[in-house]
Every structure is written in C-alpha cells, then in structure tokens.
Amino acid sequence: MCPLRPLWLTAAMPVEHYENFPVASCLLPGRMRRPIEAVYRFARGADDIADEGEASDEERLRGLANYADELERIGRGECSKSAAFAELASVVAEWKLPLGLFRDLLDAFAQDVVKKRYADYPELLDYCRRSANPVGRLVLHVFGRAGEENLRRSDAICSALQLINFWQDVELDWAKGRVYLPQEDIVRFGVREETIAERRCVPEWTALMDFQVERSRRLMLAGAPLSLELPGRLGWEIRLTVQGGLRILERIQRARGDVFRHRPTLGPADWLRMAGRAAFMRRKASTS
Numbered sequence: 001m002c003p004l005r006p007l008w009l010t011a012a013m014p015v016e017h018y019e020n021f022p023v024a025s026c027l028l029p030g031r032m033r034r035p036i037e038a039v040y041r042f043a044r045g046a047d048d049i050a051d052e053g054e055a056s057d058e059e060r061l062r063g064l065a066n067y068a069d070e071l072e073r074i075g076r077g078e079c080s081k082s083a084a085f086a087e088l089a090s091v092v093a094e095w096k097l098p099l100g101l102f103r104d105l106l107d108a109f110a111q112d113v114v115k116k117r118y119a120d121y122p123e124l125l126d127y128c129r130r131s132a133n134p135v136g137r138l139v140l141h142v143f144g145r146a147g148e149e150n151l152r153r154s155d156a157i158c159s160a161l162q163l164i165n166f167w168q169d170v171e172l173d174w175a176k177g178r179v180y181l182p183q184e185d186i187v188r189f190g191v192r193e194e195t196i197a198e199r200r201c202v203p204e205w206t207a208l209m210d211f212q213v214e215r216s217r218r219l220m221l222a223g224a225p226l227s228l229e230l231p232g233r234l235g236w237e238i239r240l241t242v243q244g245g246l247r248i249l250e251r252i253q254r255a256r257g258d259v260f261r262h263r264p265t266l267g268p269a270d271w272l273r274m275a276g277r278a279a280f281m282r283r284k285a286s287t288s
Contacts (some may be wrong), residue, residue: 008252011255014061016073020196028101029233032142032143032280034091035094035095035142036092036139036142038088038091039091039097039135039138039142040066040075040085040087041084041088042084042102042103044106045067045084045104045283046064046067046107047068047109047270049064049107049109050061050109050110050112050113051112057113057114060113061110061113061114063242064106064109064110064113065240066107067106068103070082070085070088071083071099071102071103071106074088074089074092074099075099078261080102085187090191095141095142096141096238097138097141097176098137098141101134101135101137101138102134102138104129104130104133104134105130105131105135105233106163108127108130108131109128110133111127112131112178113130115143115240116177116178116179117178117179117183117246118180118181118182118183118239119182119184120177120182120183120184120185121182121184121215122183123182124163124180124182127160127161127162128162128163129155129159131162132151132158132159132161132162133154133155133158133159135158135236136154136157136158137151137155139154143230143234144229145229145234149229150226150229150230151220152223152227153223153224153226153229154222154223155223156219156220156223156241157220157223157225157226157238157241157245159219160216160217160219160220160223160245161215161220161241161245163212163215163219164216164220164248165182165186166181166202166247166250167213167216167252167259168214168252168259168263169182170196170259170265171196171258171259171260171263174196174197175253176257177181179193179196181208181212185208185211186208187203189204189207189208189211190204191204191205191208199260199261201256201257201258201260201261202229206257206258208257209252209257209259210253210257210286213249213252213253216245216249217246217249220242220245220249223242224239224242225269227239227242227278227281228240228281234276239278239281240275240278241249241283242278242279242282243273243274243275243277244266244274246277247266247270247273247274248264250268251264252264
C-alpha cells in the first residue's frame with residue numbers, strides 16, 4: 001500500500017476512514033507529490049483539531065483560528081515559525097494555489113464543531129462545498145487542469161464521497177452528537193432519531209438509506225467523466241476513487257442500509273473489482 005492517499009478521497013473522509021479506499025496516489029508523478037502532501041497535511045491537521053481527541057469546543061475553535069491566522073500570514077507574504085506552514089507557503093506560491101480554498105476547509109471544520117443537524121439536502125451540500133470540494137479543486141490547480149467543467153465534475157465527486165462517508169458512518173457520527181441525514185428526509189420517511197440510537201434497521205430506515213444511496217450514486221456518476229478528461233496517472237487516480245465510492249454504496253445497499261452491524265469496508269477482492277471497472281471506464285470511452 002502506497003504512503004499517499006488519493007486526495008479526492010481524503011477530501012471527504014475523516015482520518016479513520018482512509019483505509020477503506022484505494023491508495024492510488026502512488027500513481028501520481030513524483031514532482032506532484034510535494035504539493036499534494038502539503039494539501040493533505042493541512043486538511044488532515046485541521047480535521048484532527050475539529051474532530052479528534054477530548055478537547056472542548058472552545059479549544060477546537062481556537063486551534064482552527066490559529067490555522068486561519070497562519071493562512072493570513074501566507075497571504076501577506078510573512079514568514080511562519082511553523083515548518084509545516086512554511087512548507088505550505090512555499091507550495092502555495094510555487095503552484096499558485098488559491099488561499100480561499102484552504103479558508104473554505106477551515107470554515108467547514110469549524111462548522112462541524114458547532115452544528116450537529118442539517119435541515120435539508122441543499123444545506124448539507126453547502127457543507128460539502130466547503131468540507132470536501134476544495135481539495136479536489138486544489139489538486140486540479142496543481143495539475144493545471146482547473147477549467148470550469150473539470151471543477152464542476154470534481155465538486156460532484158468530492159461531494160458524493162463526503163455523503164458516502166456520512167451514510168457509511170451514521171453510528172459513529174451519532175456517538176459524536178451529529179446527524180448528517182437531512183432532517184427533512186428523516187421526517188419524510190417516517191424515521192425517528194431513536195432508530196439510530198437503538199441501531200434498528202426497520203423498513204423505514206432501509207427506504208431512507210436507499211434514497212440517500214441512489215442520490216449519492218447519481219452525483220458520483222455526474223462527476224465520473226472527469227476521470228476520462230484527465231491524462232495518465234491522474235485519470236487512473238480518479239477512476240479508482242470513483243469506483244471505490246460506488247463500491248461502498250453497493251455494500252450499504254446490499255446490507256439494506258444496516259450500517260450498524262455491517263459497516264461497509266473494502267477488501268482485496270474489492271480492489272480487484274474496482275481496478276477492472278476502472279479499466280472498463282477507459283476502454284468504454286475509447287470505443288464510444
């Protein structure tokens with residue numbers, strides 16, 4: 001397993017979820033790994049502040065505010081005493097990365113500290129826009145492929161991955177006091193939050209999860225053509241990422257939404273299946 005995680009995937013996956021997906025970043029050209037690693041370290045470090053350990057909400061927000069201050073120093077061209085942020089400043093300057101995308105990530109992580117429910121799907125997608133989409137956009141900037149259509153498709157992939165993470169880990173989020181399932185949908189399908197607390201896979205729950213799975217699948221497929229527009233290793237990176245997300249959705253649906261007792265993970269047989277499907281995406285495109 002290669003040491004770098006695929007950035008489209010880690011954009012949407014908290015630390016404990018990275019092992020579930022193909023570590024395809026070993027496919028990236030060597031010269032691209034430095035900026036990708038810098039983006040990854042920033043996103044992972046900020047996510048840890050917001051979500052890991054036993055810190056209070058006030059301590060988490062102060063930590064994220066310190067990250068925001070470092071970004072402002074980078075924007076002003078000032079030196080940082082932190083080696084990690086000095087490296088990030090060098091990468092931002094060399095690769096001309098938009099600082100606004102890093103700010104969006106911090107804004108989303110800070111929101112996670114204080115916001116525990118989402119009224120409807122548009123509100124949830126707005127969170128994904130800031131929590132997941134910036135990393136895919138940053139990768140496209142690194143590769144000089146940040147055209148409007150590519151950015152739109154990258155956003156679809158990253159948001160889909162974020163949503164898949166939510167459906168995969170309903171129980172883990174509940175333990176942290178969070179419910180990402182839109183409240184509007186919970187009511188519409190006749191589900192109560194007590195169903196999560198009691199780990200009950202009743203028919204109403206299955207219908208709710210089926211609905212979320214299909215919506216996430218459509219979003220992922222809307223972004224999938226991005227992988228066919230990008231060359232070589234990067235295209236393979238994204239095709240494996242897309243197939244990893246789709247495979248998790250298959251497993252959720254096969255378990256009839258019972259992510260309480262059947263949390264979907266990916267094993268060696270899944271990697272083989274995903275690689276075959278990724279190759280077929282390329283062949284299908286070349287013959288159409």
